[in-house]
Amino acid sequence: MVGIAHAGDDPFVVHRRLLFTVAYELLGSAADAEDVLQESWIRWSAVDASEIREPRAYLVRIVTRQALNHLRTVTRRREEYVGEWLPEPLLTSPDVADDVELAENLSIAMLTVLETLGPAERAVFVLREVFDMPYDEIADAVDKSPAAVRQIAHRAKSHVTARHPRVRVVRSEFEEVVGRLVAALNTGDLQGLMDVLAPDVVSVADGGGKARGAAQRPIVGADRVARYVIGGMAKAKGALAAVMTWVNGEPGIRMELDGQLLGVVSLAIEDGKVTRIFSIANPDKLGRLEVEAAVSR
Secondary structure: OOOOOOOOOOHHHHOHHHHHHHHHHHHOOHHHHHHHHHHHHHHHHOOOHHHOOOHHHHHHHHHHHHHHHHHHHHHHHHOOOOOOOOOOOOEOOHHHHHOHHHHHHHOHHHHHHHOOOOHHHHHHHHHHHHOOOOHHHHHHHHOOOHHHHHHHHHHHHHHHHHHOOOOOOOHHHHHHHHHHHHHHHHHOOHHHHHHHEEEEEEEEEEOOOOOOOOOOOOEEOHHHHHHHHHHHHHOOOOOEEEEEEEEOOEEEEEEEEOOEEEEEEEEEEEOOEEEEEEEEOOHHHOOOOOOOOOOOO
16 A cells, blocks of 8 residues: 555655545546556655655645546547446545535546546646645646636636536435435336436446446436336346445445445436436446545545
8 A cells, every 4th residue: 555654744644535536536536546646656755855845735746747647548548448437436434425525526427527628627627626726736736837727727617517517415315315216226116216317317327348237328318217227127137236325425326236236326416306327337446335435635
């Protein structure tokens, strides 16, 4: 584990949760974020920490630059991905939801929107909107002038807002909607499922070509989504169960077949209805759902 031998007050260890969160927000992949932290640790180990005036800013700069380099590589890889690509989900503590801004920006819905930004725009948006970094520090991290960063930040925020309006959902309401959805799934209640879906709900599944039954294109409309979901569950060879869990700072659903993890579902909710369903069943992306991820701002 990165930095495990350097305990105490080593800045890299102190800020590791933050650094992981920065890398994950930029990449949408915990595995890639860990690779970036490993590369960043090597670079941090080569400098004289006593000469660094602001270790936190310096480390964020290193991680951001490494993540940007990594992002260019993974972007090409994702162009060859089978079906829809969704971020790698994280199991998070319910406490993460207490930081509303962090939870909102960690959500699968937000990370999916961030995928539509260019690398520099994504970095500027994340560092400014999620971590509230000053423009001059962001400029150092992305090798641009503060004036250019301000322009990029404005453009990126407008882009994200147009695709992901910030609709704040009270935690109790979110849990209530997810609870109703779980009950409908476990009983095969088609009408109960329809009742919790928005008429224009969109369901996106990521099976990576490895998960049987994962739709390779989005499904639109409450009736089509409900029938597809209930039909798929009826075909399951074994005991299929939906269990409420916490995914990326929000209530989500863990799907199990005979007690084994089959996939995870993240939701976007508005006015008490599910507007977006993100189903991640690619087995390569399910490794972070057994241990809570250490995230922070």
